[in-house]
Amino acid sequence: MPLPKYIVHLTTEERTELEDLIRTGKRAASVIIHARILLKADTGANGPGWDDDRMAEAVECGASTGYRVRQAFVEESLAAALFRKKPTGRQYRKLDGAQEAHLIALACGAVPEGRSHWTLQLLADRRVELNVVESISPECVRVTLKKTNSSRGCANSGGFRLRPMPNSSARWRTCWRSTPGPTTRPGR
Template structure:
C-alpha cells in the first residue's frame, strides 16, 4: 500500500522530533496497514478504532500521508470576547482588587465588565 518514500517518511516522522500524539498514532496505523495486518489489528497497534483507521486510510488515498496526518478544523463556538475586549479584561484583572476583596474573582470581573 505505501510507496517506499512514504514509508521512510512516516518512520522518520514517528521517531524524530516532538510531534502531536494523535499524528504519531495515525502514522503508526498507516505503517501497520502497510504490513497487511488489516484495519482492526492496525488500530490495536496504534490505539485507534477500526473506524478511525478506515477514515485514515481513505484520507491517505485521497491526499497522501501528510494530508492523512493533518488535523481537520474543528467546529466550535466563536470566542465571546474580541481582542480589545480581552485586553481590557486582562488590564482590569491586573489592577488592585475592589475594596473588601483580596483578589479579583471571575464573578467580580464579570460584574465589573458588564458595568
C-alpha cells in the same frame, strides 16, 4: 451496506518520512499512532497490508480510527491523515479591546432621543452605523457588557473600591479555666 475499502499505497518517500516521524517521537501521540496505522496498512511492495482489526490490536487503537486514517489518506493527503483538522465551527472574537472600550463608552453615554435607556439591539445597530464592525449580534454586545464592571444598575460600577468585609469566622474564645469539671483535662 459494506463500507468502501480504502487501500493505502505509500511511496518510498512517504514511508521513510513516516518511519522518521515514529523514530524521533517528537510529535503528539495521535500523530505517531496515525503514522503507525499508515505503515501497517500499506499494501505496497514494502508494506504488510494489515486489515483494521489486526492493525487496531497492534497499534492499540480502535478499528474505526484505522478506517478514518486510511480514508483521509486516500481521499485527501498524507498531512490530512496525520494531523487533525482545525475546527471549522469555531467563532473568534468579534470585538478587540479598543472596540470593546468604545462599546462600553457608548453604553455609558447619552441615550438616543425618544428612548429611556439603551437596548442591546440599539447598541448593536449603532456599532454597525459607526462602521466599527460589519455586523454584530445583540448577544455579542451582551457578553461584552457582562464581563465589565461598568453596569449602571450595579451597586459597584467600578469607580470606587468596595470596603473589605469583616472576617465572619472570628476565633471563638473558650474559657476552659473558668469551668472546672470532668469535661476538662487535668493538668492544663
